[in-house]
Amino acid sequence: MKEQTNKPTDAELRILRVLWQRGPSTVREVYEELHRDRPVVYTTVLKFLQIMTEKGLVTREDAGRAHVYHACGSEEQAQRRLVENLLDRAFGGSAQKLVLQALTARKASAEELSEIRKILDELEGGA
Amino acid sequence: MKEQTNKPTDAELRILRVLWQRGPSTVREVYEELHRDRPVVYTTVLKFLQIMTEKGLVTREDAGRAHVYHACGSEEQAQRRLVENLLDRAFGGSAQKLVLQALTARKASAEELSEIRKILDELEGGA
DNA sequence: GATTTATAACGAAACTTTTCGTACTCTAAA
DNA sequence: TTTAGAGTACGAAAAGTTTCGTTATAAATC
Numbered sequence: 219m220k221e222q223t224n225k226p227t228d229a230e231l232r233i234l235r236v237l238w239q240r241g242p243s244t245v246r247e248v249y250e251e252l253h254r255d256r257p258v259v260y261t262t263v264l265k266f267l268q269i270m271t272e273k274g275l276v277t278r279e280d281a282g283r284a285h286v287y288h289a290c291g292s293e294e295q296a297q298r299r300l301v302e303n304l305l306d307r308a309f310g311g312s313a314q315k316l317v318l319q320a321l322t323a324r325k326a327s328a329e330e331l332s333e334i335r336k337i338l339d340e341l342e343g344g345a
Numbered sequence: 346m347k348e349q350t351n352k353p354t355d356a357e358l359r360i361l362r363v364l365w366q367r368g369p370s371t372v373r374e375v376y377e378e379l380h381r382d383r384p385v386v387y388t389t390v391l392k393f394l395q396i397m398t399e400k401g402l403v404t405r406e407d408a409g410r411a412h413v414y415h416a417c418g419s420e421e422q423a424q425r426r427l428v429e430n431l432l433d434r435a436f437g438g439s440a441q442k443l444v445l446q447a448l449t450a451r452k453a454s455a456e457e458l459s460e461i462r463k464i465l466d467e468l469e470g471g472a
Numbered sequence: 473g474a475t476t477t478a479t480a481a482c483g484a485a486a487c488t489t490t491t492c493g494t495a496c497t498c499t500a501a502a
Numbered sequence: 503t504t505t506a507g508a509g510t511a512c513g514a515a516a517a518g519t520t521t522c523g524t525t526a527t528a529a530a531t532c
Contacts, residue, residue: 285510
């Protein structure tokens with residue numbers, strides 16, 4: 219498996235999201251899922267899964283006639299990398315500014331806000 | 346000025362960051378700044394500023410022989426759009442998850458953390 | 473006025489990402 | 503054994519992004 223510092227492209231990320239949500243899936247399953255939202259062709263999905271296999275974003279496993287694809291690494295790891303990337307590209311590394319924008323961009327529920335408080339407590343406790 | 350729903354590309358974002366930091370600048374000024382960090386050619390920067398003018402990401406103004414370029418919209422607006430974009434592309438719209446990743450990705454200082462608490466207070470107060 | 477210098481304009485090459493058509497393979501049904 | 507169906511493999515076109523060389527222009531200097 220290759221080093222996985224690669225940032226997935228938009229199309230790749232769409233596919234990864236399906237794999238995270240559904241778990242290991244065949245091309246057809248990923249295709250069906252994506253097809254709900256946008257007009258996309260079976261072989262396009264297949265092609266991407268092949269590319270992503272080369273890049274080490276997914277692995278595959280034989281299952282009878284078809285292949286079953288697994289996302290490499292967890293959703294959280296990938297999200298982490300994307301956040302770090304955005305942090306560097308657009309926020310000069312300031313997590314605070316990013317958090318501010320995230321919280322004002324989307325209304326979070328009361329529960330979510332208190333979850334975030336808990337995280338803050340833990341971070342302050344640890345430091 | 347065009348509608349500004351365009352997501353800037355990586356190279357465009359690098360240039361916008363210079364304009365946000367320095368304020369309105371000539372091509373040469375942007376070039377000098379970028380040139381510190383990476384090998385880049387004057388005409389490449391010029392080309393991008395021309396493209397970005399067409400896209401409505403920047404405006405320009407004549408100042409004698411040269412042009413002075415202004416970023417369209419504030420840094421915060423652009424950052425907001427980028428966060429919303431990431432939220433949709435990778436976090437299923439959950440600001441909470443993004444905040445969690447941001448806070449664990451980068452150690453925030455104690456002051457920053459308490460700034461974030463203030464924001465939380467305001468959000469809960471308003472709701 | 474001619475030459476140098478700093479700039480803008482433009483086009484195209486190089487590269488990346490995305491999309492899709494076509495060919496090939498295997499299996500199972502007719 | 504042939505045919506139909508579901509799958510993979512592959513190549514190349516289409517679209518988008520990035521880079522840079524060349525040319526044109528106008529001002530400053532000689």
